[in-house]
Amino acid sequence: xxxxxxxxxxxxxxxxxxxxxxxxxxxxxxxxxxxxxxxxxxxxxxxxxxxxxxxxxxxxxxxxxxxxxxxxxxxxxxxxxxxxxxxxxxxxxxxxxxxxxxxxxxxxxxxxxxxxxxxxxxxxxxxxxxxxxxxxxxxxxxxxxxxxxxxxxxxxxxxxxxxxxxxxxxxxxxxxxxxxxxxxxxxxxxxxxxxxxxxx
Amino acid sequence: xxxxxxxxxxxxxxxxxxxxxxxxxxxxxxxxxxxxxxxxxxxxxxxxxxxxxxxxxxxxxxxxxxxxxxxxxxxxxxxxxxxxxxxxxxxxxxxxxxxxxxxxxxxxxxxxxxxxxxxxxxxxxxxxxxxxxxxxxxxxxxxxxxxxxxxxxxxxxxxxxxxxxxxxxxxxxxxxxxxxxxxxxxxxxxxxxxxxxxxxxxxxxxxxxxxxxxxxxxxxxxxxxxxxxxxxxxxxxxxxxxxxxxxxxxxxxxxxxxxxxxxxxxxxxxxxxxxxxxxxxxxxxxxxxxxxxxxxxxxxxxxxxxxxxxxxxxxxxxxxxxxxxxxxxxxxxxxxxxxxxxxxxxxxxxxxxxxxxxxxxxxxxxxxxxxxxxxxxxxxxxxxxxxxxxxxxxx
Numbered sequence: 001x002x003x004x005x006x007x008x009x010x011x012x013x014x015x016x017x018x019x020x021x022x023x024x025x026x027x028x029x030x031x032x033x034x035x036x037x038x039x040x041x042x043x044x045x046x047x048x049x050x051x052x053x054x055x056x057x058x059x060x061x062x063x064x065x066x067x068x069x070x071x072x073x074x075x076x077x078x079x080x081x082x083x084x085x086x087x088x089x090x091x092x093x094x095x096x097x098x099x100x101x102x103x104x105x106x107x108x109x110x111x112x113x114x115x116x117x118x119x120x121x122x123x124x125x126x127x128x129x130x131x132x133x134x135x136x137x138x139x140x141x142x143x144x145x146x147x148x149x150x151x152x153x154x155x156x157x158x159x160x161x162x163x164x165x166x167x168x169x170x171x172x173x174x175x176x177x178x179x180x181x182x183x184x185x186x187x188x189x190x191x192x193x194x195x196x197x198x199x200x
Numbered sequence: 201x202x203x204x205x206x207x208x209x210x211x212x213x214x215x216x217x218x219x220x221x222x223x224x225x226x227x228x229x230x231x232x233x234x235x236x237x238x239x240x241x242x243x244x245x246x247x248x249x250x251x252x253x254x255x256x257x258x259x260x261x262x263x264x265x266x267x268x269x270x271x272x273x274x275x276x277x278x279x280x281x282x283x284x285x286x287x288x289x290x291x292x293x294x295x296x297x298x299x300x301x302x303x304x305x306x307x308x309x310x311x312x313x314x315x316x317x318x319x320x321x322x323x324x325x326x327x328x329x330x331x332x333x334x335x336x337x338x339x340x341x342x343x344x345x346x347x348x349x350x351x352x353x354x355x356x357x358x359x360x361x362x363x364x365x366x367x368x369x370x371x372x373x374x375x376x377x378x379x380x381x382x383x384x385x386x387x388x389x390x391x392x393x394x395x396x397x398x399x400x401x402x403x404x405x406x407x408x409x410x411x412x413x414x415x416x417x418x419x420x421x422x423x424x425x426x427x428x429x430x431x432x433x434x435x436x437x438x439x440x441x442x443x444x445x446x447x448x449x450x451x452x453x454x455x456x457x458x459x460x461x462x463x464x465x466x467x468x469x470x471x472x473x474x475x476x477x478x479x480x481x482x483x484x485x486x487x488x489x490x491x492x493x494x495x496x497x498x499x500x501x502x503x504x505x506x507x508x509x510x511x512x513x514x515x516x517x518x519x520x521x522x523x524x525x526x527x528x529x530x531x532x533x534x535x536x537x538x539x540x541x542x543x544x545x546x547x548x549x550x551x552x553x554x555x556x557x558x559x560x561x562x563x564x565x566x567x568x569x570x571x572x573x574x575x576x577x578x579x580x581x582x583x584x585x586x587x588x589x590x591x592x593x594x595x
Contacts, residue, residue: 038287038349045342062388065331073338074368077345081364084349084357143327143388 013129016057023050041079048072062143205311206319214315219323223304226323230303234464238265241464241511248515269457277453282352291350292451292458295343298336299465305332305390306472309482309496320391321482321496329388330378333473334371337428341367343462344430344437348447359446362522363430363437369529370427376537377421380413380544381477394481410478413544418478420537425474427529429466431510433517436525471506475499531572539565 023046030043048071055064150158206215239254239262246253254261279288309321326332341364348360382388385396399407410418427434438446448459475481484498520528539561547554 036284038284038346042287042346061326061328062331065328065335068335069331069338073335073341073371077338077341077364077368080345080349081361084345084361 013057016053020050020053020057023047024054037083038080041076041083044079045072045076048076060142062146206317214317218314218317218319222319222323226303227300229308230300230465230468233468234461235265235269236262237464237468237507238268238460240507241514244508244511245515248512272453272457275453277455278450280352280450283450284350284352287346287350288450289455291343291347292455292462293343294346295340295462296458296465298340298343299462299469302333302336302469303465303472305329306469306476307391307394307482308472308499310492312492322391325389325391327389329390330382330393330477331388334375334378337367337371337374340462340466343459344447347451347459351447351450353450355443356447356449359437359443359449363447366430366434366436366525366529367428369526370424370533373420373529373533373537374424374428376534376541377417377424378477380417380537380541381409383541383544383548384409384412390476390481394476394483397480398483406480408478408480413478414540416536416540417544418474420533420540421477422474423528424533425470426510426513427525429463429470431463431467432514433519434525435519436522467510468503468507471503471510472499474506475502535565535568 027043027045027047027050030046031040034040034043048067052064052067052072055061055067206218242264243253243261254264257263257267279285304323305326307320307322307325311318312321328335344363344367345360348356348358348363351357381393385393387393387396393409397406397408397412401407401411405411430437435446437443438448443449448456451459479502480498481502482495482499484494486494543554543558543561546557
């Protein structure tokens with residue numbers, strides 16, 4: 001049993017943490033339990049949004065904003081976009097696995113990650129108490145501190161990640177275009193998924 | 201919560217009440233301004249089209265919106281059989297709530313003193329400031345997307361797919377334009393953005409971001425924000441001639457009213473955001489009388505000018521074709537905003553570097569546009585070039 005009173009948590013922090021934490025878990029359950037893919041995607045938005053609330057509760061406002069803009073605002077919207085375009089928004093047959101032995105392996109993976117998290121947490125429980133690593137004395141300070149650590153200490157991983165992302169984008173474009181490169185046809189047409197002809 | 205001096209002495213009951221009052225006042229002001237805006241838009245377009253427009257309810261028909269709202273309130277609320285009921289009911293709120301929330305970060309005046317407390321005339325001044333607007337605009341994408349999908353009908357779905365693509369595309373250009381403003385301000389807070397624009401060059405030119413940043417980020421932002429709001433000439437999501445009513449075809453009664461409300465609320469809020477970012481917000485000279493009232497007046501005048509501009513654009517410009525929309529967004533706005541952002545960043549270091557980067561950008565931009573326009577000399581920006589086989593016959 002976690003003794004919540006033992007940690008230094010103010011009442012508003014605790015309430016925010018409990019509500020947002022419940023929303024995170026409910027959303028995560030919704031992603032795997034909902035039958036309709038669009039509902040699953042929406043549950044994921046709920047989880048991402050609640051994580052953003054947890055960030056704000058920790059005074060990490062910039063992270064919260066980026067969380068919503070990037071994940072909820074761009075990535076899940078793209079998921080929805082694909083679901084709508086491809087018309088897979090119907091109930092899937094969940095009786096048979098797509099890959100053989102998919103479910104036992106998934107359970108195993110979950111178990112491994114869970115044990116790993118328990119080991120890493122090492123008895124430190126989240127309770128909504130404010131983190132004391134970063135000082136939040138002056139406004140905007142967490143943005144400055146983030147920027148300094150990204151562009152000094154972690155410059156190489158940061159740049160490497162951006163290169164990786166560009167490779168992924170280029171790869172996706174190459175994969176999409178290759179199948180439609182026939183002579184006498186405008187090569188630009190193949191990637192033009194946004195145009196109206198793509199929808200029809 | 202931010203740098204509002206209201207919270208500097210701890211949170212007491214009086215502080216709590218002031219916050220509540222501010223929220224209620226902002227809510228009421230926004231609702232009333234939407235009522236007036238709808239009337240203003242209809243009346244002004246009528247004038248531009250040589251019609252009379254609404255003139256029955258109240259003086260000059262000013263109560264027309266109220267009458268329409270009451271009518272919508274009592275209409276039958278239809279939900280199509282094939283609709284996804286939960287999402288169908290949720291979608292209007294995902295549109296209208298972000299539209300309300302964005303207004304909370306707009307500074308509508310200077311500092312005021314009430315009951316011994318000093319406070320900013322804005323609901324919230326969070327450190328993430330202007331990012332909050334981007335957050336809300338990315339949430340409001342869901343309102344349109346889900347409305348179209350959950351209706352279970354093809355025209356709304358087409359409208360919402362168009363709208364989603366459009367809003368995601370223009371968000372990038374909008375973000376880059378905002379980044380230029382943030383770069384020169386050195387802060388994300390909307391209050392800091394306004395205070396950094398106080399003052400004049402040479403005694404008479406206002407030190408607005410419009411002038412400090414060159415006019416380019418403002419133009420990019422203006423176009424991007426118009427597309428983001430789905431206002432004409434970017435209202436492809438509800439192109440009546442092609443899609444019946446677009447994403448809200450199946451909506452009726454109060455749910456339709458919510459979409460309508462969100463659209464006009466966005467118009468008012470985004471005009472206010474433009475004024476805040478590029479036109480000095482609530483700053484301006486105090487001419488006579490009480491000094492606290494002048495910032496509010498300047499703010500209202502500047503915002504009103506943009507509301508007029510939006511109505512004018514709606515009356516004057518034809519709707520863009522879909523491929524033109526995408527070309528404008530991806531091939532013109534984003535490169536221009538990015539290049540200008542680089543120039544401003546270099547200018548922050550030194551003016552020599554700034555002009556160096558400017559020349560570099562000009563040369564490389566010219567080369568790039570020439571390279572992409574090879575074999576297509578008639579139209580260097582490829583605006584008129586039809587990209588899909590279906591519309592090739594139109595040209």
